[in-house]
Amino acid sequence: MSSENGATINAVRFHGQRDIRLDRIPAPPAGVKPGWVKLAPKFCGICGTDLHEYLGGANLIPTPGHPHPLTGETLPLTIGHEFSGVIEEVGDGVTHVQPGDKVxxxxxxxxxxxxxxxxxxxxxxxxxxxLGLSGWGGGMQETTLAPATAVKKLPDSISLEVGALIEPLAVGWHAVDISPFKDGDSALVLGGGPIGLSVIQALVSRGCTNIIVSEVATRRRDFAKQFGAHHVIDPTSSDVVATVESLTGGLGADVGYDCAGVQVAVDSALKSIKARGTLVNVAVWEKKASLNMNDMVFRERAYMGVATYYLGDFEAVIDAIESGRMKPEGMITKKVAMDKVAEEGFKTLIEDKDNHVKILVDLTQPVA
Ligand SMILES: [Zn+2]
Structure with missing residues (x-):
């Protein structure tokens, strides 16, 4: 990045494990390439992936000597991939957004x-x-460039705060969308963190009337209910398999969504799914898991992975929010300024994660 006039902007950058800094970096140069846009990020969520990078990284963030194949960049680089903002400039050929649009x-x-x-x-x-993990800027810098295809216009009725929730909501939407879930099915959701809550909201939006959530933290079970779960189970005090059986007329759940990524949850979930049911893995795992293959063999159960989201998922989530089928505002539990990201964002999520869903970095707040 370079700037002819020497202008600089604030950026929250990852330098290494437990090392996130508010830096001054050169502003993107004037003039935008054809097919690209310049935008000013306004709100940016801190994701579980960001926490994993902070605590145990760099994992996905490219390190010196190993540049990302598409961006060519390595750390230090700007973080933040769950973001909304306002378009400042569009390159030739860009017609779906204009300067001033919320995206x-x-x-x-x-x-x-x-x-x-x-x-x-x-x-x-x-x-x-x-963007925000591999280079080309990201959501935690005051101005950033993006391929025009990456920006989705927000209708007037959706705030920029809620706009920053659409990325995690698209993960849950995609998981339900490509799973075998159909009208009338019951669903078991493992984990009531941000992705579990996204899956719950996608299921609610599709009219699911039997959403069962297994989650160890009391506050997260409350969040699950708030966003539409019909039943919540504490797996440390209840038998998950027996409870799911009783809540599904003795059949077992039609589809399960693993948003927890822990061995014990998968073990009970596989047994809680009906014969020929499917367990969908949404979680990113920190280590190898084992699967009891005979739980699949003798009940003809399936296990499938889903990854991020597909073209059209963001638009589907925007439509679900605009039409009122999805009301995700309550996921925002805190907003922090750019100079408080490490202290009041990452550390809060690490030390007090059960009381928070989404902490947003608020780029509209002044930096001390
Ligand atoms: Zn490819």
């Missing part, structure tokens, strides 16, 4: 050339990356 950002990057992209499955790209 949210689909941050995924793909190469359009690999075996998955050639089949249209860009979310499974061999070179996949994210």
């Amino acid at each position: 949210c950002v689909q941050p995924t990057l793909w190469d359009d050339d690999c075996r998955s992209c050639k089949r249209g499955m860009v979310n499974c790209c061999d070179s996949n990356g994210f």
Whole structure:
């Protein structure tokens, strides 16, 4: 990045494990390339992925000597991939947004050339990356550039705060969308964190009338109920398999969504799904898990993975919010200024995660 006039902007950048700094970096240069836009991010969620980078990274963030294949960048780089903002400038050929428009950002990057992209499955790209994790700026800098296809116009009725929730909501939406869930099905959701809550809201939006959530933290069970779960189970004090059986007329759940990514949850979930039911893995795992294959063999159960979201999922979530089928505002539990991201954002989520769903970085707040 360079700037002819030497202007600088604030950016929250990842330098290494437990090392996030508010830096001054050169402002993006004047003039935007054809097919690109310049926008001013306004709100940006802190994601579980960001926390994993902070606590145990760099994992996804490219390190010196190993630049990301699409951006060519390595750390230090700007973080934040769940963001909304206002368009400042558009390049030639960009017609779906104009300066002044409120937008949210689909941050995924793909190469359009690999075996998955050639089949249209860009979310499974061999070179996949994210704005805000792989380079090309991100949601925690005052001005950033993005491919025009990444920005989605927000209707007037959706605030910029809620716009920053659309990325995590799209993850849950996509999981339900490509799962075998159909009208009348029951659903078991493992984990009541931000992604579990996104899955719950996607299920509610599709009219699911039997959503059962298993979650160890009391506050998170309350959040699950607030967003539409019909039954919540504390797996530390209740038998998950027996409870799900009794809540599904003795059949077992039709579909399960693992948003927890822990061994004990998968073990009970597989047994809680009906014969020929499917357990959908949405969680990103920190280590290898084991599956009891005979739980699948003798009940003809299926296990499938889902990754991020697909083209059209952001638009579907925007439509669900605009029409009132999804009301995600309550997911925002705190807003912090750019100079408080490490202290009041990351540390709060690490030390007090059960009381928070989404902490947003508020780029409209002045920096001390
Ligand atoms: Zn690809």
